[in-house]
Amino acid sequence: MKYTELTQQIIHHVGGEKNVISLVHCATRLRFKLRDINKANAEELKKIPGIITVVESGGQFQVVIGNHVAEVFDTIMQTAQFTQHPEDHNEGETSPKTNWLNRFIDIISGIFTPILGIMAGSGVLKGLLALCVAFHLLDMTSGTYRILNATADGFFYFLPIFLAYTAAKKFDANPFLTMAVAAALVYPSIQEKVNAITVATLTQQPLPATETFIFIPISFMSYAYSVIPVIFSSWLIAILQRFFNRIFHSSFRNIVTPMCCLVIVVPLTFMLIGPVTLFLSDLLSQGYQWLYQMNPIIAGIIVGGGWQILVIFGLHWSFIPVMINNLNPHMLGKDLMIPMLVPTVAGQIGAALAVAIKSKDKIQRNIGFSSVFTGIFGITEPAVYGVNLPNRRPFVIGCIAGAIGAAIVGFYGTAVYSMGLASIFTIAQTIPPTGFDMTIWGLILGIIVALIIGFIGTLIFFKPKATESQCQSELSSQKSLTPVPATISKTIQLSSPMQGNVVALTAVNDMTFASELMGKGVAIIPTRGEVVAPADAKIISLFKTKHAIGLLTENNIEILIHIGIDTVKLDGQYFTAHVEPDQQVKRGQKLISFDLEAIKQAGFEVSTPIIITNTDDFIDIIPTDATLVELGDPLLTVTQ
Template sequence: MKNKQLAEVIIEHVGGKDNIISLVHCATRLRFALKDESKANADFLKKQAGIITVVQSGGQFQVVIGNSVADVFDVIMQLTHLNETPSKDAPSAAPKGVISKLIDLVSSIFIPVLVVLVAGGILKGIIALLQVCSIVHEKTPTFNFLTAIADAPFYYLPIILGFSAVKKFGGNPYVGMALGGALIHPAIIGMIKENIELQTEFFNIPIQLIQYKSSVFPVILAAWFYSLLERNFNKIMHDSFKKFISPLLGIMITVPLTFALIGPVVAFLSNSVANGIIYVYELNSVIAGMILAGLWQIMVVFGIHWGLVPFAINNTIVYHEDFMLPILFPAVFAQVGAVLAVMLRSQDPQVKALASSSALSGIFGVTEPAIYGINLPLKRPFVIGCISAMVGGGIIGYFKSVIFSFSFTSIFAFLQMIPADGLDDKFYAAVIGSIISFLIALIVTYLFGIPKDKKQNDDNETENYQLNSNQTDISEQVKTITIASPLTGQIIDLKEVNDVTFASGLMGKGAAIIPTVGEAIAPEDGEVVSLFRTKHAIGFQTKSGAEILIHIGIDTVKLDGQYFEAHVESGQKVKKGDRLVSFDIEAIKQAGFEVTTPIIITNSDDYIDVQCIFNQDDIQQGDALLALSANKE
């Protein structure tokens, strides 16, 4: 139920089902391709419980969910039926920029495929470990069965990518599977045998036949060409037979053309790019390792890291090893070290809980919760993590560590660096480099990267303010904006709210009220920026520019508007004291929900300080609640 409600909110605030061209997900984010991004409300989505943040990058509208992203994705697909009707608008509605197009293309094609590739890669690592430990021996039945399971996703990669690519390009994805299957059919493989290339012919057309098993790029370009043919055939053919004839003609043209031209040309270009990357790496592997490790998590923040994925996969297939993935290990474990330091140092139970779960996710290769939940908001831990990663990246670059199959950068991926003939210096360098980056980030963040406890900071800032007031006339430099209480009830510290998103201060500073009167009023003159469909949350902007979120109750979105009544509409101008929403406190409690209401200044970063100035237990509507300190213009 929780995932369904979150999915409904996301669909509504990305502009509705009709605004969605396509949707894929990676380990932590939903990646939307939208027809019109201006219809999406990123600011609103960022404030919702269950959403870590929103990133608009690479031509995609990315909603970062965290570990439960797959569950939310499944619900959205059920509600929108996107998987049933591939969008015909997808090719024409692609992002405008070349880089944006490429990032969107790569992520849309490869993200659905990575699950099976990573599973196969991890199993390859386990097989290598079993060989080193002399538990499994080569050419035994057990070894052959395990190898078949691990190799299958890579050997039949053209079939898997054929499905994913044709689906992305708007054609029939099952024809894409047949297209990939033709490239690795036993009749073709049997012609090549042990030769790398073979000169042959097709109806007297000369063909240079090469190995396509495990290939990456040829089938993708072939899928694009086939999809182009299918769409054009569908336009000119009658509805009664186009569903069969269009795929027939499309694949009959595409497969020979792929063998004759597309495959050899794309294979040559992809191998040339791979050789170029390796050449640059060989010029100075230490510097290359430091740069890639230091920039990786920054690329993750903007969602553009997927641009390197095809080349890493291509390297493992063409050269049976890849040097890029090991360099990323320190980048991941440095962020884990930084967030672990926050957990150890912080005195806030809510921050400790969020940091510990983020550290656990990071160990398994998912760093977005650590980045968006802790390290990036605190700034210094994120920067320290990136710099610490450079040290480990340099070490791994010096020893030129490699991985033998594709994987996510997680603790399991170390298994995939084990050579069949036993552990070597390259393996130990990757482990030691990752540990060093982890320890540097942990120690430096613990000593220098974390602000003092928030309460202590607030006390110190107040004390410093008073001291400075005795020396200079602060009133000439700072103006104070007072925000009144929209509720009547008992006031509590924001940290006491039973919701980590609010209690941690990630959404902004403010206060919380346990209401005794079921009515929320406008705290100041301003505008209702957003009114949640379920009426439990109001986004409000004052004339002075303060952005206020009034979130009535905890998890009350699950009530779907029951026991709430709205008296205003989104976009409506209101005066201080105007009634916004009324609600039935007792009914909400009987339904099993808290009525504790966080009142958040969501643009807290625009102010020098945000303080709760009401110093009694009970507050009335209209009483001064918050003081916002801002520089005078």
């Protein structure tokens, strides 16, 4: 229960328990489905220690936690009480983002997320078994191999039953009812019939007699390892279950409803849903194979370069069924996409490692080094959200490195033969049944190249951002450039460099400014993205991030205009400077323009402190009494 305080804060900032429709988790994220997304406060959540970032995608409100997400999830489920409302059964109607893509991704992630861990674990075990066979450590005819192979392959063989359970949870159906349908699909006598047809086809013998269901011919197919048929049948079960529960009396619906659902859905699946969905699955596999064979190098560049972008928006879930479908022995029996994803992980790891080494920020260094470790095991969110994406350039370099590495993997035609996360363990999963070949070395080469390019590219092109304290220290070092004689008392009026609402400096959400350690002044919440000179002056400092500018007036008044709070992190994005250091400017001359709305949408406060940094050189500094100022209006009166 060590995460109790964290979970309480999370629940509070997602709008409380009553705002939560459902909650699941994947390898690093809590995935909330909320009744009202507007009640959630993403910016406050991002500030909480223990939370990497927050993503709104696929109709879900995703809180990225990291490797300990399972413990946080368990704590939430033990302490929170989520209530179901009747309207929650209407998928997506309570969310403002209910387009078909969001709903599709929400459904797919909801079905596959609960089994992703066991799926990855079973896939890795299959890869390790292949490694043992390749090194002659195990004989495929031995009892040890048979038991371990059954342990690893059993999950995939009976995958329809596992998917029936998670699909029922997603569609709000009776999970045991959907599992009964899935069990019928993989029933031994059905599989025996499929095997007999397969053997007859391969040996060119007469096919077994066609069987019928109430005079309707049945096309027997293997549903072991299948994905799509059971999802459609579970969806149909959910619809029929609600229909029959409405029309049958409560005294016998618990018996009659399951019977009616099974009698309708199981035959319908064998005769229509199964054949149609397996045919579509086959077309999907053939289409994917056709695109790959056209040019595997270009396919690698596209997949490797774009995968982490899909991960950011949660769109990668839409490819999970495709990968599993490819691995079905009755389809391709292997997948060519998963190996391409490993270099994308390596590229982000290399970039994060370079940032950690080069960064001067202690917190970012710690996050960088720890994210490298988690990335080795296929978890890239800490590296992407915590290190590379906030700095932008390392993320782009990591994507380029991943594209190059994936192109190499595509060139060698590397494939995996079991499902799992793209990680260091994927190497074992690429061992073909025939033993070691160049496809394995192609993957290793792609990983190494992506890692090196991501690391060296980031070392060369990434420049660590200055922290806010460094900015303030640089400004402070520029104080007292010219001694000011105080022999004659006079007042100087500085005009407003911005248009907006005037607030007291003490109200600014930054203790350095609010405590007036930097000097006295005032703050403006701008309504227009433009800064002009408050007096005739000389530009004495202009930060490369363009978020702050320092001026020295003809009366030796040193002025700091700091646009927004913590906007140094934007690294100059949304800011445009119209002057240069040491340039003389006139009152009202444009200094900086900025995209006000974009800065707000990026999650930054736009309160702009306007400070006299050499306050001690003057008798008094008096702000205006006005609450709203236009460009050029009186703002500060300095008594000299």
